Amino acid sequence: MVEITIRKRPQTEAVITQRKFFKKTARGKVVKVLRERYLRDDVACGIEGCRECSTEISRLLPPSGGLEHQLFPNGHYILPDTNVFLAQMDLIESSLFNPPMILLQTVLEEVRHRSLPLYNRLKALTKSEDKHIWVFYNEYRSETAIVREENETPNDRNDRGIRTAAAWYNTHISLTHTPIRGQKQMPHPTVVLITEDAANRQKAEQSGIVSVSVRRYVEAMKDANVLLDLLSAEGSHNIEPTKAAAGRQALYPDYLPTPTLIAGVKAGELHQGHFNANQYNYLEGSVPVPAFDKPILLVGRENMNRAVQGDIVVIEVFPEKDWKAPADEVVDQEAIQKNDDAEDSGEEGDENDEEVFSKESRVLSGSSNQKPPSERQPTGRIVGIIKRNWRAYVCHIDSTSLTSTLTTSLSTQTVFATPVSRLLPRIRLRTRQAPTLLNQKILVTIDRWDSTSRYPEGHFVRALGQVESKEAEQESLLLEFEVPYRPFGKAILDCLPPEGEQWVVPPKGEFDLQNIWRDREDLRDVIVCSIDPPGCQDIDDALHAKLLPNGNIEAGVHIADVSHFVLPDNPMDSEAAARGTTVYLVDNRIDMLPSLLGTNLCSLRPFVERLAFSSIWELTADAEIVSVRFTKSVIKSKAAFTYEEAQIRKDDPNLHDELTNSIRLLNTLAIKLKAKRMAAGALNLASPEVKIHLDSAESSDPIDVEQKELRETNSLVEEFMLLANISVARKIEESFPQTAVLRRHLPPPKTNFEKLQDILRKTKGFSLDVSSSGALAASLDECVDAREPAFNTLVRIMATRCMLSAEYFSSGSVAKDTFGHYGLASEIYTHFTSPIRRYADVLVHRQLSAAIGSTPLHATLHSKSHVERVLDVVNRRHRMAQMAGRASVEFYVGLALKARGEQARARGEPDVREDAYVIRTFRNGVGVFVSKLGIEGLVTFKRDTQFDAENYTITVPGAKEEVKISVFDKVVVRIEVEKDKNTQRGKVKMTLVEPVDSSAF
């Protein structure tokens, strides 16, 4: 930053230095604000060795400017306008793009005003060692500061300010390069205005400023081939139209103007919500809106009108007679659009276009009209977009979209990028590197989607590496689920205790300089142990139990005292809040906190003193709570068990030591606590969990997949964690009724269960009572098929999918009667027990600490809106982390299956076959669940089938006679992993072996 010295301001400048604007106050009052600027003439130009401007800052613009550009052999500095930063940040960030650059204050402020994420990216670049960016405070320098003229728009004012600064620079440079008498005038560098605005360019040229468009500038750069790919398609349509652009017809309706949308939503005539694409059928989407119980169905691309997963859209709902039921069909865009040409599509009368169109209309007309009216959903069309949710997506280049003559050449061509996610449309992109990008995972950003273009247009951001290489797959997974995975920076690591690994709990007394022992109970002699999965490094909980003289039992849960180390609002805290949670992948863990804390100082390792936050109960032998207290403590764990070790120890009749007895006491209590929970109506839900065995840490090749085994001791730990979370929730809600960080699970809308209820009734004759969680739990217990033990688990998995997900909230933000946790049947709940890996728990620790008077509550935790904001991020990160974890398991299951298939073939055995259960029937296939592997698959039939939507059956021709397949049927599938020709990704392919061989037709 430039040091500011204030110069006395002569009267005549009074006008120029006043900026007048209107501001709305928090109470809605409009006030006039006059802001005075103090103009100076010592704001430096930033060019090294400038005779006029002396400055002591080290990183300056080189005196001769950038010399590597063809158009500017005498050297140049670029001065981009605001839109260049808004549209082309991927280019600016590229390590191959580093001409010396002047960034005007006007531009920087406008970028901040328009997009905070882009502003943050730009700010980071100004600090980067690799870039030569000088921030010029043009609004503070007397020659370059301007005032808005009457009738001038803010936009025009800024454009004029930018031109004024560019002109000043050129004059300034020529003045400081004045010829020495008798010598030839030396050529000096030029300041080049970069703008996409042709009118602005024209005005610039009239006042003698050199000005070019981004594309023209990049085309003459050394690495043009690579850099041109990074250009956003935004704003480039006037420059390089695709060959079909002329004479195109609109394929989609235009959007209504924003004021119309807002007024319509306000009046209740239009509806606003998030767009959800259908992963089975790219021609369908839905949008949940408050006005209807069921989400609004959107059928066909025209009605979805260019919405992309997650966009906030505005919908017009059709009259009820036009409502439809969702189609029962798997519709794969790759299959239907596979002959579509990236270069041509959209052209009127195009053959491929006709082909796609007729296939799509066949799909649309074939379905759902015969459906019972009860299955119809409000149906409508998108009339506008409030906010796009576009970002960079992990994709593959569709090899079939490469022009055959160009598969090896490096000339520009338009190709399709297929996103990994089935929820996204294919993206059209122009690239010069197509042949080298085949077989790579790449990042692609969507830039625009015109009404004349079937597909959105985007640009290449960067390559992630070879398809199926672990590095590329892992990074793409993190990017796809937006997991922040950069290493912790210096500012964050500086928040750690300076002693590092040597940090110990100080001795009590005079050497306790930080007062660590103040308000802390000494529990070092208590027989505490931890029980975790094998190889657990971040131990955040430990337990103990002992008999009291009165016959009652004292039980304690001790949680790592993370909030002792992570102080509110420092860089480490902000980073943890932004990450929200630790993310667990099969072979990797992305920590929320630096590992010094997570796996060492906060980890409740055995035999070392650790700071803890303890919850200690007195319980009767029947597990009734007599009392509970919370205290900061120091513990010294006596053992770190795995679930299995703890189980063996508990069951060993020869052991009678204190530790073993403590585990037995905990176990007895846990059984009673669980029984009480179940009696209160808690749900015992199932989600398929599998465990991946890795060959060795180095190769991380999966050798097998097995289902996770649950022992009594798993349940022991779980019950006490639930008890601690519930007790803490009560305490913090009582102390901070407005801002307590709680977690709730809303009861699912009854309509969510309609389909499952109907399937169960028709196929198995069971009825599901969903009137309360208790009733649901009881009726789930009834769903038993003696011949098929897996049936009950299957029903539980399907019921789980009808539920809403649990969420964090601030107690003052919702009505108290909605606090409840449906799945746990608890009226209040929070997360206290895993502060090493969940940020919500850190906040809860701070609130609990304040509630017991140990530390004052930080001001931000008194603010409802602040807590809401933080929890919004945490909720989102939590969902994404779960999805990333699941995707990682899927990837490894795929690798394991591939290896198994190869081994089988090598031995001359048939392919991998597994039992599977039908969980869904479609018009042209069945959805199956392979419980042993925890994966779902899709079996599609190419030949005609008879589909009975009412009874969830599909009848397919068999070898001798027709075979009817129904939901819940047990079948055998052949599982193969094959490389998809289009996307180059390994794809699990399932075919039916029994009751019919689906590959036979």
Ligand SMILES: [Zn+2]
């Ligand atoms: Zn200067």
